[in-house]
Amino acid sequence: MAVSLNILIAALSLIAFSPLCLSSKAYGSGGYLFPQFYDHSCPKAQEIVQLIVAKAFAQDPRMPASLLRLHFHDCFVKGCDASILLDNSGSIISEKRSNPNRNSARGFEVIEEIKHALEQECPETVSCADILALAARDSTVITGGPSWEVPLGRRDARGASLSGSNNDIPAPNNTFQTILTKFKRQGLNLVDLVSLSGSHTIGNSRCTSFRQRLYNQSGNGKPDLTLNQYYASVLRKQCPRSGGDQNLFFLDLVTPFKFDNHYFKNLIMYKGLLSSDEVLFTKNRESKELVELYAENQEAFFEQFARSMVKMGNISPLTGARGEIRRICRRVNHAAY
Ligand code: HEM
Ligand SMILES: *[C@@H]1O[C@H](CO)[C@@H](O)[C@H](O)[C@H]1NC(C)=O
Ligand SMILES: *[C@@H]1O[C@H](CO)[C@@H](O)[C@H](O)[C@H]1NC(C)=O
Numbered sequence: 001m002a003v004s005l006n007i008l009i010a011a012l013s014l015i016a017f018s019p020l021c022l023s024s025k026a027y028g029s030g031g032y033l034f035p036q037f038y039d040h041s042c043p044k045a046q047e048i049v050q051l052i053v054a055k056a057f058a059q060d061p062r063m064p065a066s067l068l069r070l071h072f073h074d075c076f077v078k079g080c081d082a083s084i085l086l087d088n089s090g091s092i093i094s095e096k097r098s099n100p101n102r103n104s105a106r107g108f109e110v111i112e113e114i115k116h117a118l119e120q121e122c123p124e125t126v127s128c129a130d131i132l133a134l135a136a137r138d139s140t141v142i143t144g145g146p147s148w149e150v151p152l153g154r155r156d157a158r159g160a161s162l163s164g165s166n167n168d169i170p171a172p173n174n175t176f177q178t179i180l181t182k183f184k185r186q187g188l189n190l191v192d193l194v195s196l197s198g199s200h201t202i203g204n205s206r207c208t209s210f211r212q213r214l215y216n217q218s219g220n221g222k223p224d225l226t227l228n229q230y231y232a233s234v235l236r237k238q239c240p241r242s243g244g245d246q247n248l249f250f251l252d253l254v255t256p257f258k259f260d261n262h263y264f265k266n267l268i269m270y271k272g273l274l275s276s277d278e279v280l281f282t283k284n285r286e287s288k289e290l291v292e293l294y295a296e297n298q299e300a301f302f303e304q305f306a307r308s309m310v311k312m313g314n315i316s317p318l319t320g321a322r323g324e325i326r327r328i329c330r331r332v333n334h335a336a337y
Contacts, residue, residue: 033317033319034151037130037152037153038122038130042118042126045118045122045125045134048114048118050138052114053067053135053139053142054138057142057143062257064139065251066106067132067135067138068136068139068199068202069105069203070084070111072312073095073100073165074132075313075315077160077161077168077169079316080314080316081157081318082132082157082326083159084105085108085111085329086330087330095161095164096108098166099166099171100169103206104206108329111329114131115327118131123327124325128329129157130150133150140305143202144259144260145259145305146303146305147306149310155320155322156323156325158323168185170183171276172209173275173276179279180284188311190286190287191290191308195294196305196308197277198261198301198305200251200274201255201259202252202257202258204256205251207245207249208245209274210235210239210273211241211245213227213232213275214232214235214236215236224278226270226278227272227278249273251263251274251277253273260298264292267280267295268292
């Protein structure tokens, strides 16, 4: 009895730990991720990530926003493979210097701290890409947002793509259509675009990311008229025509540290901070209706957000024998110098 049970367990875990065999068409060529991936190899992994995210939040209330954004900027550049975490070295040109990341992406030291703790607990087991996905979920939960089970089993890239980072991540002054096209290129749709943009219910933006709206949105010397003009005049005080590029502003002016649906309420009042935020309400009917739905119904937003986060987290992961489990997230295991 005990023997046959053991055999059964061995057989089951063989199946469970052979993601290559399970490579499912549903996940394309990306391979198969599942929430129980570390249940045997590192049972405390999720608890460790959560503890360190909580500690980081206690020290800096903005940190959950920064961690959530890191996962997004990772997944949109050749998949969720932790490429964003790599520093310059050998042949690697770091994504940290791309336009979307330079002077803006942050939280790297928290990811390294989590990685260090996980290497103590279970060496060379938990990927940096999975740490990013778990930290994004925990960051959402700790600020009051929804929770979800995170599919796991991503492996880490051995390279980065600076051009991918510059081109594939939407810019705050992109048109609605360009942003939607960039999402579609990742297998994400309009519903994912609107719900995931709800991440801007927490965190900050620098002046330089929305200045154009305050002074010369369309090249005619006029401000963006889809921005509440009183709000615009307040913003201009700290975001002058020139200088103050790095000055920080809340993306959600009402509840900047709370993951809620105020972001969507702001859009309806023309108080979205970024052009890419407001266009969700002003440039497309389907997207406008979703903004209205989420502004009315936080549950609907939370439910879709969780679904879309899982979908984003499934973008082209490295599985099976591809990639590696980095020991330190900012460099590959065998860097060529
Ligand atoms: C739809 C297209 C998007 C555009 C154009 C965009 C653009 C931006 C910009 C310009 C900033 C401020 C950067 C700065 O000035 O330092 C920002 C911040 C942020 N973004 Fe997005 N974003 C988009 C979608 C997303 C998505 C899908 C997520 C997450 C799933 C996300 C999460 C965040 C968070 C949490 C912050 C605040 C980060 C912090 O305070 O450190 N964004 N985004
Ligand atoms: C968007 O901003 C970038 C960087 O500031 C600028 O080079 C570009 O011309 C802007 N694009 C549009 C369409 O305004
Ligand atoms: C607005 O932008 C246009 C096109 O980029 C430029 O030619 C013009 O000088 C700018 N106007 C002002 C008032 O800055």
